[in-house]
Amino acid sequence: MQNKKFSPERQSAFEARFEAQKIAYGPVVFQCVRYAWKRGMLQAIADAGDTGLSSDELASTGRWTPYVLKVVLETCLSAAVVYLDDGRYVLDKAGFVVLTDPITQVNIDFNHDVCYQALFSLEQSLDAEKPLGLKVFGDWPTVYEGLSQLPEPARSSWFAFDHYYSDTSFPDILPDVFATAPRRVMDIGANTGKFSLAALGANPGIELHLVDLPGQLAVAGGALQEAGLRERATLHPTNLLDPAAKLPADMDVIWMSQFLSCFSEAAIASILERAAEALGPRGQVLIMDTFWDRQRYDIAAYCLINTSPYFNNLASGNSKVYESGDYVRLAEAAGLELVTARDNIGYCHSLLRFAKKAPKAA
Structure with a gap:
């Protein structure tokens, strides 16, 4: 690291x-x-x-x-x-x-169209640990409930920012996803279905289970339908902030990309506990995210660290760009252990692979 x-x-x-x-x-x-x-x-x-x-x-x-x-x-x-x-x-x-430079332009548009006006409330958002800057766009508890309703150009700039950081990584990680020959794959935080489309297109032998809020799944379902892949996907509308919301079971791979950074440590711990319960006998959890401490260059770490105020002020009020050690610690508490870690994926991603901890010998 x-x-x-x-x-x-x-x-x-x-x-x-x-x-x-x-x-x-x-x-x-x-x-x-x-x-x-x-x-x-x-x-x-x-x-x-x-x-x-x-x-x-x-x-x-x-x-x-x-x-x-x-x-x-x-x-x-x-x-x-x-x-x-x-x-x-x-x-x-x-x-x-x-x-x-595309990433510079994406960052400028994101910070201007999404963050700039809202950041005037950052002081209050930090004190309350609530996304009080979101009021410039609408009355939602977090930005995720309002994504499909964000006004332009904020909506386009938000998705351009999100997709630029993730899309450059998807082609590189599909061999990692299929390394254990999974049949049942769950995409938690499916968003618009970008990963699910890539996975289904690359491997005709898998079935996908998409988990996200209803609004995002409606968009993802439409994209899958348009691509002719809808019949191999099951949509599970779920509010993962509800600790009682269970995940579909017996999964070979559970995939999360740029997802856990949307939540507080307490919420991440709850999600990881439910993910561990949803794994099949030899299932694994794959988490791809932008960890500022695993970057090759300071410029990437700089950009990631300074995205955290967005998470406080607009996204959820209590989330951020985490260090990789935070995820490892929370995963271990959920009964998972780190198997491998791979860096330098796409623009600034790392991939952490977890499996269930082996039971202790009597």
Whole structure:
């Protein structure tokens, strides 16, 4: 396991003060860079190549006034998104990333369309351990009940964020799922059915049991029907926050992807206990998630750690991006033991494989 310490070289007092100001003005920089990207300023500068464009040349297009150009591009200059070369704006490396990197764009859209307004309530959400920021979108206890009703563009940005992080991993993990030749597979937290579609399409010999809230299962069921795979899938509408809600039994593989991070430790413990009870004699639980402590690069750990406030403020109020050791500890308490752990899957996933603990010899 790779623990990230975030210990850069010692900063001077001056450097530390500059970094602190970046934090203070972070929301301002975010909005101006986003504006420059969305409104085409960065693309216009990029199209000019190494020669760049002057403010007058940009203004002559009629797309932006000289005032707006100065306000936005000077902030972009301060953030190393553009640089000035003899009075001409040229795209800098960070600006190139904003223009071309899909994960950066997904993260910007998610933080703007889903999180930005809601984060004004983060202080209250943390104190109450309830998703009080969710009120900007609707009156639901958690975001999951409201996903199908989120207004645009929040809904599209939420699913783009969720799918980008998970979809890059599915092709790589199917051999892991089928390694024990399972016949009955349960997808807990099926969401829109992405994993179930991939698994059913890859292995005609399995049957899928999808477990999620009714709204999500309606979407997943429609996707399975459209793909001609509905007859091999059984839908189990279930509120897993209800500790009395049982899971279908005798499963060879129980799959959970980016699911347990939606819940508190107490809820995770309850779900894992019920998952252990639902396993067949040689069944296993496979958990794929984004553990910040198992990342190869600090940049991935940084993104994951800073997704946790979303979980508090919008998702459930008491969930987060966990360390892998948290899941191992809770699984052991539920009667499971870690068999294998595999990292570097897709963009930033790890796969933990659990089996029932062997009974102690008398």
